[in-house]
Amino acid sequence: MEKIEVKKKTKYIWEIPKQGGMKVPCVIFGTDSMVKKMQEDGTLQQGKNMAHLPGIHKKACIMPDGHRGYGFPIGGVAALDFEKGGISPGGIGYDINCGVRLLRTNLNKDDVKEKINELLEKLFEACPPGVGSSNIRVDNEQLKLILNNGAKWAVDNGYGNKDDLVHCEENGCMKQADANTVSEQAMKRGKKQVATLGSGNHFLELQYVDQIYDKEAAKAFGITKKGQVTIMIHCGSRGLGHQVCSDYLRKMEKAYPDIIKSLPDRELIYAPAGSELAEQYLKAMAAAANYAWCNRHILGHQTRKAILETFKDAEVKTIYDVAHNICKIENHIIDNKKTKVYMHRKGATRAFGPDSKDIPKDYQGIGQPILIPGSMGTASYLLKGTNESEELSFSSTAHGAGRVMSRHAALKEFRGEAIAKEMHAKGIEVKGSSWKGIAEEASGAYKDIDEVIEISDKTGIGKKVARLIPIGVIKG
16 A cells, blocks of 8 residues: 655644645644554545545545545545536445434433433334334335425424424535435335434434533533433434435446546546536435435434433433535635535534534524534544634534444454443443444444544634533444
């Protein structure tokens, strides 16, 4: 593997200088050891490759949780010009709008711990994990409405409420969506998976507030004290989103063989801006994103229902819902000029600052809530967006801990039963659909989430608000 030239700019910011076919430099956020690991696993090579894309503005970025992916690295961020660039499925990923929803309650951890196993049983039933089918049945016409309307469909059909919608990125719906651009195969895969957690690194987690770093921001987000219970839901567009990505990769590879030849990696294939295929893929990707928002919205409703059945005086409200595998049409200030771009974030979270009009009114003046889950059994974090991140990273930050070990390697290293016992000893109960799934997601297979968050905080691409510790975990 080629050793990539990388220069240290500050304690936590590095750069691959513009060279060869690179149109811009590649900026990396990380520690010395993180960058070394990125060198070894090919992440830096993928970052360098990203910088070859036409119409790319200013810089390619790799977040501190970055690791090797398909086309773009996981943790890859790139702004491609709306007229001279294009849209790349490899810059979004197979699990379109994999993302996180965070709910807050008025419950205390001690109250919940007393009933933790009862509550986990209810949640396991209400929010099916693994590859199983949904509790909710929809026909093709309803599924098309979900694809076109996202989380609004859920509210219209009795799941969740309008306050949940307000506190959701894009209000839970990308308006570009068109169900007619989604294949029958994708529809078939998605039909039985509405309101399911799925497998892999997806989870539902009961947590409590361990530390508050920014009291003003925490209060604005509804976090008022240590010990307060929150619920984090992490999942995406299931088989439907995966199929949309596969379908359009094949279409682009067939339509643009000359573009493939011009790229350092065929996995970076894109549809040029203004092309019919770019328009179709954007509509299909948006439809898959809407499916994911509807998915998390219903899971949030089911979670609220299970908690209210267990604690009759409970209050459960949505703090926010964020996507971290998506492309949006956004305007960014580039060289002192407002510029329209296809904003690719793959394994990266939007981090708009307090001046943004695209976040809920009650958060303007504070900054967008950023939700960054840790690995199973470790802390997760609530952060806030900054105005500075616009210049640093196109208003983007990390999306999680980031893997350092493949699932195959994790299965050789860990046993699900042993992991569950270790977590129980720490006061964390875990319920999964398989021991294999628990082993694959062992915390030892991931980076140190505290280190990832420290880099985000110190560089200013997302500032710490609160630290959340798990007490109960449901894994796919």
